[in-house]
Amino acid sequence: MMMGKEDLGLSLSLSFSAEKRTTTINLIPSTIISPSPPPSSSFNNNYWTTHPPFPHSTSDLNKEACRLVETRSFLKGIDVNRMPATAAEEEGGVSSPNSTISSLSGNKRSEREGNCTEENEMERASSRGISDEEDGETCRKKLRLTKEQSAVLEDSFKDHHTLNPKQKLALAKRLGLRPRQVEVWFQNRRARTKLKQTEVDCEFLKRCVENLTDENRRLQKEVQELRSLKRSPQFYMQMTPPTTLTMCPSCECVATGPTNTPVNIPPHRVGPPHQHHQPMPLNMWGPPSTPISQGHYGQMDTYPTLARQK
DNA sequence: TAGAGGAGCATCTTTACTTCA
DNA sequence: AATGAAGTAAAGATGCTCCTC
Numbered sequence: 001m002m003m004g005k006e007d008l009g010l011s012l013s014l015s016f017s018a019e020k021r022t023t024t025i026n027l028i029p030s031t032i033i034s035p036s037p038p039p040s041s042s043f044n045n046n047y048w049t050t051h052p053p054f055p056h057s058t059s060d061l062n063k064e065a066c067r068l069v070e071t072r073s074f075l076k077g078i079d080v081n082r083m084p085a086t087a088a089e090e091e092g093g094v095s096s097p098n099s100t101i102s103s104l105s106g107n108k109r110s111e112r113e114g115n116c117t118e119e120n121e122m123e124r125a126s127s128r129g130i131s132d133e134e135d136g137e138t139c140r141k142k143l144r145l146t147k148e149q150s151a152v153l154e155d156s157f158k159d160h161h162t163l164n165p166k167q168k169l170a171l172a173k174r175l176g177l178r179p180r181q182v183e184v185w186f187q188n189r190r191a192r193t194k195l196k197q198t199e200v201d202c203e204f205l206k207r208c209v210e211n212l213t214d215e216n217r218r219l220q221k222e223v224q225e226l227r228s229l230k231r232s233p234q235f236y237m238q239m240t241p242p243t244t245l246t247m248c249p250s251c252e253c254v255a256t257g258p259t260n261t262p263v264n265i266p267p268h269r270v271g272p273p274h275q276h277h278q279p280m281p282l283n284m285w286g287p288p289s290t291p292i293s294q295g296h297y298g299q300m301d302t303y304p305t306l307a308r309q310k
Numbered sequence: 311t312a313g314a315g316g317a318g319c320a321t322c323t324t325t326a327c328t329t330c331a
Numbered sequence: 332a333a334t335g336a337a338g339t340a341a342a343g344a345t346g347c348t349c350c351t352c
Contacts, residue, residue, distance in 0.1 A: 143326095143341075144328095144340080165317095180342090181341080181342085184341065184342055184343090187319075187320075187342095191321070
């Protein structure tokens, strides 16, 4: 299943305002990049519907899988996402029915997770999974979330990238999952988002490098031309001024032509003429022919594009 | 005020599962 | 139909920071 960058709709900034701490991984200056979702003018409540953070391709990919899982579960008479009451009761004190041995013994965090809290109660109440027979020490069954569960989690993720304990509990209860599963899902989801962001950032920086390389090449060429013209004074007189706008890095006056005559000199700069430095191009990020802002960044919020190339 | 411990998160890794050639 | 490679996602392990006591 092909999934190009154009299909992506990844959110660029991760601002977890609901948390005590704020995590921002937006590496791009806000003046260049407009984070997704777009500004209010184009953003409405349906934005995520029309620009799903994770295009349905992944869901489609898993559609058949979900169907198969559900079919198998039905055939087995057991929903893989539901733990029989007895099994759930037996699970108390164990962090996860799927845990490996190492996670069960002597682990401080496991102890922490095992604390008798409201959450733990919820875990016991909503735990699902497998029978003791299946839940052997050598077998860590991985239970795929159903399409519906994933959709709800995605919806929730659109609202907030982190969950407070209450939200986690509510979501777990609603989905019939353990709070730990919800927590893990959000962790993984954040990781995927960040990975996607990194990919896009990388792409963006590559473009910058390309633009700067081109610009450098162009300027070198211009310098060469100017040097050769300088060597032939007759030519020099007939020379048409270069089209490049230049700016004195010292006083930031815009200059045109080979004489670096400043134009648009601000009033406060009127005074004795000063020596202008080497001019520099105004556009450091290359020509506008390479749109990298909204068009590029506003469309990525999906799983990594590691999908198999068909 | 220093330090221990808990909580939450990021990150990396492992592993079960799926798809496809 | 069987199989192995590759991809995906759930879950485990670990380290870090912040906060509270």
